Amino acid sequence: MMEVETSAPPRRAVPMAYGGGYVGSCNGLYPAPPSLVPGGGVAGGFYSGLERAIFWKSSHFHQQKIRGGGRWEYTFIAVDIHYLCDGTLLLPSSPAIAAATVSGMDFAELEAVEGLRWPWNAWTPSRSEAATLVVPLSVICTPLMPLADLPVLPYEPLSCSRCAAVLNPYARVDYRSALWICAFCHSKNSFPRSYAGIADHNLPAELFPTHSTVEYLLPNKNPNRNSFPSTSSFASLSFYTSSSSLSVPPAAAVSVAGPAFVFVVDVCSAEEELRALKNEILHVVAQLPENALVGLVSFGSMVWVHDLGYAQCSRVVLFRGDGELSSAKIQELLGVSHSQTPKLASSQAIQKQGYLLPVSDCEFSFSTAIEELNRFSDALPGHRASRATGAAVSTSVALLESYSPNSGGRVMVFTSGLATTGPGMVAEIELSRPIRTNREIVSDSASFHEKARNFYQKIAQRLLNRSFVLDLFACSLDQVGAAEMRFPIEASGGLLILTDSFESDQFKKCLRHIFKREGTDHLDMISDARIELVTTNEVKICGALGPCASLRTKNNSVSEKEIGHGGTSSWKTCTLTTKTSIAFIFEVGNYQPNTYPGPVFFIQFKTRYLHGDGSNRLRVTTAARRWATGSRSSSEITTGFDQEAAATIMARLAVNRIENYHPREVISWLDKMLIRFTAKFGDYVPEDPSTFRLPSGFSLFPQFMYYLRRSQFIDIFSYSPDEVAFFTWTLNKENVNGSLIMIQPTLFQYSFDGPPVPVLLDIGSVSPDVILLFDSFFHVVIHYGSKIAQWRKLGYHQDPSHENLMKLIEAPEIDAGGLIVGRIPVPKLIRCDQHGSQARFLLARLNPSATQKFHAGDPSRVIFTDDVSLQDFLEHLQALAVQG
Numbered sequence: 001m002m003e004v005e006t007s008a009p010p011r012r013a014v015p016m017a018y019g020g021g022y023v024g025s026c027n028g029l030y031p032a033p034p035s036l037v038p039g040g041g042v043a044g045g046f047y048s049g050l051e052r053a054i055f056w057k058s059s060h061f062h063q064q065k066i067r068g069g070g071r072w073e074y075t076f077i078a079v080d081i082h083y084l085c086d087g088t089l090l091l092p093s094s095p096a097i098a099a100a101t102v103s104g105m106d107f108a109e110l111e112a113v114e115g116l117r118w119p120w121n122a123w124t125p126s127r128s129e130a131a132t133l134v135v136p137l138s139v140i141c142t143p144l145m146p147l148a149d150l151p152v153l154p155y156e157p158l159s160c161s162r163c164a165a166v167l168n169p170y171a172r173v174d175y176r177s178a179l180w181i182c183a184f185c186h187s188k189n190s191f192p193r194s195y196a197g198i199a200d201h202n203l204p205a206e207l208f209p210t211h212s213t214v215e216y217l218l219p220n221k222n223p224n225r226n227s228f229p230s231t232s233s234f235a236s237l238s239f240y241t242s243s244s245s246l247s248v249p250p251a252a253a254v255s256v257a258g259p260a261f262v263f264v265v266d267v268c269s270a271e272e273e274l275r276a277l278k279n280e281i282l283h284v285v286a287q288l289p290e291n292a293l294v295g296l297v298s299f300g301s302m303v304w305v306h307d308l309g310y311a312q313c314s315r316v317v318l319f320r321g322d323g324e325l326s327s328a329k330i331q332e333l334l335g336v337s338h339s340q341t342p343k344l345a346s347s348q349a350i351q352k353q354g355y356l357l358p359v360s361d362c363e364f365s366f367s368t369a370i371e372e373l374n375r376f377s378d379a380l381p382g383h384r385a386s387r388a389t390g391a392a393v394s395t396s397v398a399l400l401e402s403y404s405p406n407s408g409g410r411v412m413v414f415t416s417g418l419a420t421t422g423p424g425m426v427a428e429i430e431l432s433r434p435i436r437t438n439r440e441i442v443s444d445s446a447s448f449h450e451k452a453r454n455f456y457q458k459i460a461q462r463l464l465n466r467s468f469v470l471d472l473f474a475c476s477l478d479q480v481g482a483a484e485m486r487f488p489i490e491a492s493g494g495l496l497i498l499t500d501s502f503e504s505d506q507f508k509k510c511l512r513h514i515f516k517r518e519g520t521d522h523l524d525m526i527s528d529a530r531i532e533l534v535t536t537n538e539v540k541i542c543g544a545l546g547p548c549a550s551l552r553t554k555n556n557s558v559s560e561k562e563i564g565h566g567g568t569s570s571w572k573t574c575t576l577t578t579k580t581s582i583a584f585i586f587e588v589g590n591y592q593p594n595t596y597p598g599p600v601f602f603i604q605f606k607t608r609y610l611h612g613d614g615s616n617r618l619r620v621t622t623a624a625r626r627w628a629t630g631s632r633s634s635s636e637i638t639t640g641f642d643q644e645a646a647a648t649i650m651a652r653l654a655v656n657r658i659e660n661y662h663p664r665e666v667i668s669w670l671d672k673m674l675i676r677f678t679a680k681f682g683d684y685v686p687e688d689p690s691t692f693r694l695p696s697g698f699s700l701f702p703q704f705m706y707y708l709r710r711s712q713f714i715d716i717f718s719y720s721p722d723e724v725a726f727f728t729w730t731l732n733k734e735n736v737n738g739s740l741i742m743i744q745p746t747l748f749q750y751s752f753d754g755p756p757v758p759v760l761l762d763i764g765s766v767s768p769d770v771i772l773l774f775d776s777f778f779h780v781v782i783h784y785g786s787k788i789a790q791w792r793k794l795g796y797h798q799d800p801s802h803e804n805l806m807k808l809i810e811a812p813e814i815d816a817g818g819l820i821v822g823r824i825p826v827p828k829l830i831r832c833d834q835h836g837s838q839a840r841f842l843l844a845r846l847n848p849s850a851t852q853k854f855h856a857g858d859p860s861r862v863i864f865t866d867d868v869s870l871q872d873f874l875e876h877l878q879a880l881a882v883q884g
């Protein structure tokens with residue numbers, strides 16, 4: 001994979017490399033019974049020379065076990081493509097459409113193949129009809145989701161000359177004329193000479209029906225970066241030369257440098273906190289690849305930029321923290337301005353590299369500088385520490401800007417208190433002056449908030465211009481100003497982590513996550529990503545909700561209506577993880593009956609990024625779905641409804657609205673949408689709520705909306721602005737699975753009666769003789785019923801004669817560990833007893849089926865709240881829905 005060739009697919013390589021290879025894997029994923037395969041071939045894309053075979057898109061298989069019958073039934077969804085082999089020639093027909101039977105579809109299974117979730121799997125081509133669906137036409141895309149058997153192709157993609165869609169399995173190919181017809185715009189494109197060998201028995205991988213997603217290794221503009229793994233030694237050698245002979249111009253060195261990290265450390269932290277932080281930074285820096293660049297900036301009321309290349313003694317450049325300096329001015333003061341480079345003597349050139357050096361060159365001076373960081377706070381009694389967080393961020397970004405590391409750069413801020421001075425300050429230094437609340441922010445009366453946000457908007461633009469990432473690790477019992485900093489963090493794809501302490505496991509795991517290396521000599525860090533969409537003519541893009549920024553590239557497929565980051569067909573994000581999910585919202589063009597849109601439509605997702613190994617890559621996913629038209633259109637729309645994806649989209653829309661509307665208005669908007677939704681899809685006799693029924697695939701949706709209304713995303717007045725920023729940032733990047741846990745937490749019950757069972761998220765599930773395991777994504781709570789808690793306190797679980805109790809107590813511990821693994825941000829694990837104060841994390845999210853107003857039986861089970869219960873909510877909803 002590392003030997004990058006820029007030529008097109010070699011003639012014989014395709015069938016040999018892909019034909020034989022994927023048969024097993026496809027059949028492994030989607031075992032197909034031979035009796036169901038037309039023509040007697042093997043389903044799943046098997047291809048063997050001149051045999052008669054039928055290709056199906058294996059990703060569109062869906063297996064479903066018929067209950068009781070023990071028989072496997074295969075259904076298609078969306079579209080299948082028939083490539084008929086008549087013995088001599090394989091001519092892909094235009095995408096032939098099979099009647100889609102989508103009932104009981106496992107959307108998660110399909111997501112594992114495509115990396116996409118569609119609230120609606122069949123779309124109506126009518127704009128007015130689409131508006132009545134309530135949940136917008138949309139796709140939740142995980143652009144870099146790990147996919148089984150993803151082909152990585154060592155050549156450049158062929159793109160349509162008119163719409164720029166990349167060649168994909170849905171294109172029609174005419175081998176004799178060496179042409180392909182774009183599925184998006186129907187333009188004819190000719191194959192270049194390198195595809196001369198293309199034939200039915202020699203297809204390039206990107207045309208294989210099973211490969212709706214492929215990844216291209218693009219040629220690198222920078223020749224030094226293609227064979228990256230072998231240059232890691234070269235990188236250190238060149239830097240070694242530069243620092244000993246003082247003659248190599250910095251530009252040469254930078255060209256082989258790895259990613260750059262500027263550690264921004266708040267020195268007002270308490271002594272033990274600072275010690276824990278320093279240890280952790282030293283730990284991750286020791287694990288960095290040798291060519292990674294590191295820099296150190298510390299701040300209190302002032303900002304210190306540490307010179308790591310100055311061996312004689314420790315040297316820092318000091319900036320005032322209370323003023324806002326331009327990037328150019330900061331660079332000038334540091335003596336690192338680009339424009340001055342040629343004029344500087346070589347010794348000065350070396351000196352100016354001192355702020356950002358390859359770790360192999362400065363390991364010693366970096367650890368010395370870290371170890372020498374002492375707590376420095378000039379806070380007077382009755383005052384907060386003076387923290388120039390904003391100036392420190394701006395200075396660090398300027399430092400990265402002066403070097404423009406081309407393998408990505410991160411500014412990582414570690415702080416344990418409020419920004420109280422200079423740009424980005426959010427509170428005054430006197431303790432008597434309170435910190436802004438959500439109520440003040442909502443009513444526009446929070447002093448400093450708007451100003452700080454504007455400052456961070458500018459920071460965001462600077463980060464996006466150069467593909468740098470901003471991370472915030474706020475380890476503090478107090479707020480730090482995360483609400484104001486969220487925008488650049490989210491837009492650049494950075495991490496926003498709020499925990500209590502630098503000593504916490506949560507902090508350490510999140511930090512180490514960034515520096516993950518899985519058996520390679522490079523970090524698993526992706527940089528400089530750009531996502532571009534190509535759509536069928538009738539599909540228009542409204543915008544994206546998630547960690548990205550609009551590139552304002554407007555074309556025919558961009559709608560006038562903007563939702564989230566809109567007005568564009570492409571978005572930028574400075575980094576992506578394999579889990580980052582972005583929601584794209586669409587609408588359909590005003591379709592006229594005489595311009596009937598074909599039976600299917602297409603959306604192509606093109607994600608260009610810089611891989612951790614230094615290679616430039618382009619991942620292309622081409623997805624097809626049916627237009628729901630004709631007499632069966634409404635049943636097609638209904639059966640293709642994915643209520644989990646729909647709840648995720650509604651949650652993202654709601655948090656997007658919270659930015660501009662009062663939470664009360666957002667709740668009433670959600671209610672209005674839900675009533676319209678249930679009125680449309682419910683089955684009922686008008687004016688008779690008792691007859692109300694929802695189709696099976698819709699039944700959970702009202703419940704999701706109920707819990708969303710009560711969640712931390714909408715009920716923001718119970719939380720601080722920093723907490724809300726943290727919750728919102730997390731929701732905005734999470735996939736459907738994770739989002740659902742945030743919206744409606746999961747609850748499992750462990751008892752002596754049998755294996756753990758999922759129970760209702762209801763106060764009725766709390767019982768003295770069971771253990772509950774609760775997961776709200778942010779908190780994982782092990783809740784011991786009062787009896788179990790008492791037995792545990794008496795030590796029964798350590799008594800061999802009570803092995804059952806020991807096992808009962810162990811089981812949720814093990815399962816909780818499983819929930820936490822791999823989740824970023826790492827959830828907080830809470831163990832609590834019934835009636836204990838920590839039990840509030842659980843109680844706050846339970847359905848108050850028994851409240852102080854209405855309850856029967858055990859008074860200890862009562863939740864004190866004015867919230868309406870789920871039962872009341874649903875009854876009320878039905879009554880409203882049947883009014884029509």
Ligand SMILES: [Zn+2]
Pocket residue numbers: 160161162163164165182183184185186187
């Ligand atoms: Zn085209």
